[in-house]
Amino acid sequence: MSAADWQRIDRLPNIYCAGCGNGSVINCTLAAVEEMGWTRENTVFISGIGCSSRAPGYILTDSLHTTHGRALAFATGVKLANPALNVVVFTGDGDLAAIGGNHFIHACRRNVDMTAICMNNQIYGMTGGQGSPTTPRGAISTTTPYGSAEPVFDLAELAVAAGANHVARWTSYHVKELMAAIATGLQTPGFSLVEVMTQCPTNYGRRNRLRQVSDMIEHLRTHALLVQKRDRLIREGKPIPEGMFVVGELVRRHRPAMGVRA
């Protein structure tokens, strides 16, 4: 099988806008799943609500497209009831960090064996571009027309603090690194969060002086700070440049996990 064999061809075209980053994330995920040797019979994709959460509908496996914010709670039931199933959750910044925040921290704490892939485009894309808990301060959205006044959540650091066994962050530009990080997440017993900074040209870029898709991807590339470099800056007592986000593997560990196949 190849990654293409995992797709529901009869559901094309998908709902994603031209230039959307979600396709890259789905491709990287399917490549990683394929690399793991998982089959369509023993793999389940689960999601909540939002653009990211439409992904399972395009994948040819059992899939549960659930309610807004609750995907990890549904996934906990699936995995604990049948640990033989491989469980992957697609979610977004609004789904995971806002309405689903409580389920997120408890999924990390329980460390149930699954991989959650968060497509963080820093906006509510499906509903037309409202501010989310990861919309940068000052950014324009339809509900922050004068610039967002709220500090943001760092989802990856939150997952580290809450106890996930594996946490990584990459961008839709870093496809090779992203694929490797997802594969690591799939291999790691316990909960894995792979956060992917991705572009929403329709509802974020055009309101925030990133009118071309290439500008958005370039923005992601130039604002990604490797975790090793950040650590070096800290060691040297130097300031971390503003507006940057950390990429790389933030943690890989072996806390006790639930739902691990015997």
Place this chain on the structure above:
Amino acid sequence: MSRMEFMQGNTACAEGALAAGCTFFGGYPITPSTEVAEHMALKLPKRGGVFIQMEDEIASIAAAIGASWTGARAMTATSGPGFSLMMENIGYAVMTETPCVIVNIQRGGPSTGQPTRAAQGDMLQCRFGSHGDYGIIAVCPASVQEMFDLTAEAFNLADRYRVPAFVMSDEIVGHMRERVMLADTVETTPRRPLSPGRLPFEPGEDGVPGFPEFGRGHAAHVTGLTHDERGYPDATDHAAHEKLVRRLYQKIESARREIADYEVTNPDAEVVFVTYGPPARTVWQVMHDLSDPAIGHLRLRLVWPFPEFALAAFPDAKVFLMPELNMGQISREVERHVDVPVVSLPKLGGELHTPAELKRALEVHR
């Protein structure tokens, strides 16, 4: 071997679930339902099942629904505030036709209300509480024995019709202790699997699709969006939506004779009590005290889908009296099916009607 025990209603509810083969419980502590979860926490792990205490009631029912898709008989138990939180995911279970059992040990509401006192205030919420049109099944135990029997039966009904089934009990029956006969196993109707060549949401003649259990190679896509028989979203087509919602409604309503569960006492009576849940117990006492064949009793062990034909079992009825632990939620359902007066006898505050209160009502209304 079956065994006789003296136990609490909530414990009997858990025992009924175990006898029915429940292997997954997701729950969150809430008075007065917590003993159901505690008993499942004690028993399920020893039987190879899964008990998990989730972070809230929203997650509890979500986990139960997720577990159900792996083929497990799954349940949750709660009371008013938790029940309100579950409403969105109850609609999801309805839309995705996920069998699951939801126990509500009702307490006084609205809001935090009376955590330790009984009520029947969620009878309409269980039928209509999630948005949109749909049908569900709800049983109402009046004794500890019925907590066992009807909880077990709720699993059969949920699987048979691929629908959430509610055990609408209350603090009185939940915390009451009585003698109960525990069957080791009960008659179970297994979930009908998806037949080869059929689509995941293609209904049989009874309007119920076969179940495409996860992990069996069906590649079933399950969504709360309006979907076609493949399970694929089709959220803007009016015909697709109408077809789906009518089927979800009709598969329950059209089966209500088959689903119905009620008792008729003194069918020639002129004055008839209609009860569900523990108000039946006061009526039993009144009928025992008065021993009058002109007093009838229709006791509903199952309230939804409403068995309106059961009212016709009393052709001479001149008045129906409805003692309920709410402001008359089901009396309105009775009213719309009969031509004679229906008198609502509401009781709020957590106590049952006394026999004297019901005898007074008889004097006034017969």
